[in-house]
Amino acid sequence: MQYMPPEIRSGHGTARELANIKGTVAVITMDEPWRLLQETCAWAPGTVHMVTDMELETLERLDRELPACDTIVGIGGGSCCDTAKFLAWKRDCRMVLVPTIVSVDAPLTDAVGVRVNGVVKYVGKIFPREMIIDYDLIQKAPPELNRAGAGDIASIHTALHDWQLAHRHNGEAFHADVAKAARECLEELDANADEIFAVSPRGIDTIVELYRREVEFCTRIGTSRPEEGAEHIVAYNLEHLTGRHFIHGDLVGLGIFIIARLQNNDPAWAEDLMRRLGLRFTCPDASLEEIRACIKTLEDFKEEAGMFFSVLDTTPVSPDFVAETVAEIQRIRDQDAQ
Ligand SMILES: [Zn+2]
Known part of the structure; x- marks a missing residue:
């Protein structure tokens, strides 16, 4: 269409x-x-x-x-x-x-x-x-709900990585011009993070405008690859495992945190960006045990659900990775609670 x-x-x-x-x-x-x-x-x-x-x-x-x-x-x-x-x-x-x-x-x-x-x-x-x-x-809505809107734009960071992997390993179609346009969206998100955190008029306009551009190019190429990578598999798996509904931006934020580490794709930068945006990437509505189970079962889940090609097809989720990532989330939660 x-x-x-x-x-x-x-x-x-x-x-x-x-x-x-x-x-x-x-x-x-x-x-x-x-x-x-x-x-x-x-x-x-x-x-x-x-x-x-x-x-x-x-x-x-x-x-x-x-x-x-x-x-x-x-x-x-x-x-x-x-x-x-x-x-x-x-x-x-x-x-x-x-x-x-x-x-x-x-x-x-x-x-x-x-x-x-x-x-x-x-x-x-x-x-x-x-x-x-x-x-x-x-501006009358709880600010964290509006900030959560940044999740599906920040996800470009990990999604682009997976899209390129799928292209190299699987011959999936890759559009360099669209990847570039997506990267520009991510850069604008980064440059306006403070405004988004503040839910200022400029912050609101930025989210709407970046969504508009994202929908435009994803529709043009008929795939949401530029913004949907394995971070979304984390989101789907956590809802699947718990049978509960979460704020989408919380789930995607958690997904970006986990997958940027697995991809070895500038995880510190991604974490800093999400902090400045006010994305709740430790997903406070899930318990640590639920998050642990989610990471542990990512490979099985993507097989069973027939998910698209991603870093989960090229990099194993080792027991060490699970332990270290959960420990890190725990550390951040403890730190934020102080
Ligand atoms: Zn999404």
């Missing part, structure tokens, strides 16, 4: 423009983002629907039961944006997205992430065309 760039209106209080939308409107949101929006602008659209879950069955029922409308407006995080995308795709109608946190790239991608019996599946094809980034609204 041809990439279509969104029109992004960012600024202080830009969400107030919502009240000017003509025709009938259905808002897709959740309690908390809707409450925050009402603080910024009291607005009473025709229909307001609160998202409950992302099961495909729920979404199809919602499409049947939600009244007809000219415009769907998604207000909130990933689930609200994805539900809005699903409905606008089904109904082929206008859609406006108002992310209230910049923690995931859902407001920018063409895919709709749904769940079928709890397993993530991507359906639909719709490129968001209109987006409102209201700094005041986004």
Whole structure:
């Protein structure tokens, strides 16, 4: 599908423009983002629907039961944006997205992430065309959620390494121009780390702009190789092992920490970058034992799940590596706790 760039209106209080939308409107949101929006602008659209879950069955029922409308407006995080995308795709109608946190790239991608019996599946094809980034609204969210948005850009560091490995060992297609564009995104992330940490307007714009570029080049070459490497295998395995859901940026941060070491790919630089971004790369919602089990089973997991080629195919995860990496995470946690 041809990439279509969104029109992004960012600024202080830009969400107030919502009240000017003509025709009938259905808002897709959740309690908390809707409450925050009402603080910024009291607005009473025709229909307001609160998202409950992302099961495909729920979404199809919602499409049947939600009244007809000219415009769907998604207000909130990933689930609200994805539900809005699903409905606008089904109904082929206008859609406006108002992310209230910049923690995931859902407001920018063409895919709709749904769940079928709890397993993530991507359906639909719709490129968001209109987006409102209201700094005041986004700054009301817990800062760590917004900082977590840097995870899927910082992952370029380890993903590019794996992509090159796959090219050399496996003959996988490699696009040098895209790799260069991805590296430039990583450099801009690095240069704006303080702003991202502060969740300043410039920090918010940086994350949105880097996501936009990442989605553009990944769509162009039809693969997420430039930003998805073995650090994501760590993320998938930890969710698989624990059966729990984590903040994606926490998981990817942990993945970058572990995989940069395994790749021998400037791990100190990666750690310093993640510190400056405020990425919680020791993944505080997982226990050390869970992290140990995750690292230990990485090779088995990538085999069973049929994961893409990565450093896990060229460098063994030795018992020493597991012990040293877990000890290091423990040390950092202890240090941060002081
Ligand atoms: Zn990701």
